[in-house]
Amino acid sequence: MPPVTFTLQKKDRNTGARLGLLQTPHGTVKTPVFMPVGTQATVKTMTPEEVAEVGAEIILANTYHLYLRPGADVVREAGGLHKFMHWERPILTDSGGFQVFSLAGLREISDDGVTFRSHLDGSTHFMGPKESMAVQEALGSDIAMAFDECVAYPAGREEVEAGVKRTSRWAEICLEVHQREDQAVFGIIQGGVFPDLRRRSAREITALDFPGYGIGGLSVGEPKELMYSVLDELQEYLPENKPRYLMGVGSPDCLIEGVKRGVDMFDCVLPTRIARNGTVMTTYGKLVVRNAAYARDFRPLDPECACYTCRNYTRAYIRHLLKAGEILGLRLTTIHNLYFLLKLMERIRRAIEANDLEAMAAEFYAKYNSGKI
Amino acid sequence: MPPVTFTLQKKDRNTGARLGLLQTPHGTVKTPVFMPVGTQATVKTMTPEEVAEVGAEIILANTYHLYLRPGADVVREAGGLHKFMHWERPILTDSGGFQVFSLAGLREISDDGVTFRSHLDGSTHFMGPKESMAVQEALGSDIAMAFDECVAYPAGREEVEAGVKRTSRWAEICLEVHQREDQAVFGIIQGGVFPDLRRRSAREITALDFPGYGIGGLSVGEPKELMYSVLDELQEYLPENKPRYLMGVGSPDCLIEGVKRGVDMFDCVLPTRIARNGTVMTTYGKLVVRNAAYARDFRPLDPECACYTCRNYTRAYIRHLLKAGEILGLRLTTIHNLYFLLKLMERIRRAIEANDLEAMAAEFYAKYNSGKI
Numbered sequence A, B: 001m002p003p004v005t006f007t008l009q010k011k012d013r014n015t016g017a018r019l020g021l022l023q024t025p026h027g028t029v030k031t032p033v034f035m036p037v038g039t040q041a042t043v044k045t046m047t048p049e050e051v052a053e054v055g056a057e058i059i060l061a062n063t064y065h066l067y068l069r070p071g072a073d074v075v076r077e078a079g080g081l082h083k084f085m086h087w088e089r090p091i092l093t094d095s096g097g098f099q100v101f102s103l104a105g106l107r108e109i110s111d112d113g114v115t116f117r118s119h120l121d122g123s124t125h126f127m128g129p130k131e132s133m134a135v136q137e138a139l140g141s142d143i144a145m146a147f148d149e150c151v152a153y154p155a156g157r158e159e160v161e162a163g164v165k166r167t168s169r170w171a172e173i174c175l176e177v178h179q180r181e182d183q184a185v186f187g188i189i190q191g192g193v194f195p196d197l198r199r200r201s202a203r204e205i206t207a208l209d210f211p212g213y214g215i216g217g218l219s220v221g222e223p224k225e226l227m228y229s230v231l232d233e234l235q236e237y238l239p240e241n242k243p244r245y246l247m248g249v250g251s252p253d254c255l256i257e258g259v260k261r262g263v264d265m266f267d268c269v270l271p272t273r274i275a276r277n278g279t280v281m282t283t284y285g286k287l288v289v290r291n292a293a294y295a296r297d298f299r300p301l302d303p304e305c306a307c308y309t310c311r312n313y314t315r316a317y318i319r320h321l322l323k324a325g326e327i328l329g330l331r332l333t334t335i336h337n338l339y340f341l342l343k344l345m346e347r348i349r350r351a352i353e354a355n356d357l358e359a360m361a362a363e364f365y366a367k368y369n370s371g372k373i
């Protein structure tokens, strides 16, 4: 049996939404799912127990970051990423492609991979499909992602087409070199916002028969409507019985709209990053709890939320912590934002089950966009 | 019945150590006790549940810091400090004296108090015994400390004598103006390292019959032996049936030696502060877990420790977190250090109970100073 299998349980009658189960060596995940990001082998500010308590069933970790620090060998010697970071549920690792093309000091792209400079110390490194697979095998994630070329937005047709070609070639290499039998490799579809290139990438990548597919090169600065239209067009080119993972997406509206367009998996640093900047998502929209308006506001962040933060603390206290530079403030906002998004995903799954997704989405938007915080 | 009472349960046969119970409106505390410091209404990096889980029965909060931010009125409106910060066990607040004399930009000392500049924004403020009591009553701690003058070390006799005089006068004023019936006020004894001034301060302050006594002006830079000799001399001048609180002390050796000299209560930022700098206390001495030596050390911080950190994480992982600037690293070292010190206090209490303190201390020192980390 393959290490990771996907069972499609239900398709929504009115939208492209799907309900599924993703089985992995470290447990089963209900989809559609949002994966909190644990960039450096930790979901920032949280213990694994807290990550589980807010409802996360799977997290994402970053190959590029862990390769540079502490190094893949340290994680392997520790017994793999799960053991190293004390998280026993499933982990998906990205390929490192996005980071070496964007974050790192890019040196040179060849058909074998990318020469880049570490953002930490400027040292020179090389990563291609073989290297990415080797690092992800050392990390021991449940799901590894094929090494892809993510082209920035906006980009010309030629550049995007070259990226599609390389991504397809590299996907083949990833499958050839990958060995771990307790780890799945998902392919990644590129093609920017060019419909025919997206179709071509989808055809080439799905021909390789991966157990799941990432949709890359979206949420990189293009208008949301353009992202939605790419997702709309892509649906019929993706096999129904494989999970679809929209990479880098995590705002409530994009989650809902992505699910409607057949997406099963999401990840994004957004909820945790804005939390650390003092912004929280609530039933009635975003709230910048750092603002002076909340200095004497003794209500919870979101009166309709049942998270640890909202059960025990007020806006006034959290604002005080953030203004005073206290770490507990970052912890409390992070807990709330992740709980909020993961509850939204739970609500989405229940709505699909009840053939009620559109009504649920309308109700959510009505409150979220009301501004009645 | 007074809000805070102390019951002396046992005196050690061989040392000055005492076993007691400190009853407060928010519960009973076993003494000798170490109080973690929650400067800004949070024990840095921790939730109140975690503070309780490591074994803390009472915490300290800082009047000066909370007066400046968020302001005593905000805390009062929140329903007091316990409710504001979600900590239901006892709280002791310091008087603010130490901070206005050391941390703040000092402007002018008069017999009424101190004019100082905020370290946050340079604004001018005044705090004396009346103001300190008013702030502490607004905070609603279980134990308030009388406003004292803490003279820096080293200081000449005249300066220390002037501090003793003011501290005595201010202690009277504190008692006169204090009103809350659910809050006790402890007096503070000053006198630097001058035996006769210590005796004088002890005589004057204990004459006011406070329900407990702080020993201030120690652990401010003087040699440890000098501190111990002050404690030795002070013992006979302190009433046996009142708790004795040595302020600002928290290294393992000073805790043990303080207990031997009759101290019942301690507080210090040391365990939490060094934790955030990557230094932990272990059974076999201090360990700087940030060091490269621990990059592939997959043992817990302290193999003899049963704290959350040591049960679940390795030195290699914690070092990685600290090097990567991850907040979880600070949390894990803080949890361990507080657990370590609070377990030491528990061990001390059991040893007093068993008339075994000196043997326990010798055993502790033998391991702690062995360097066999």
Ligand SMILES: [Zn+2]
Residues within 6 Å of the ligand: A301, A302, A305, A306, A307, A308, A309, A310, A311, A335, A336, A337, A339
């Ligand atoms: Zn919440």
Ligand SMILES: [Zn+2]
Residues within 6 Å of the ligand: B301, B302, B305, B306, B307, B308, B309, B310, B311, B335, B336, B337, B339
């Ligand atoms: Zn420990």
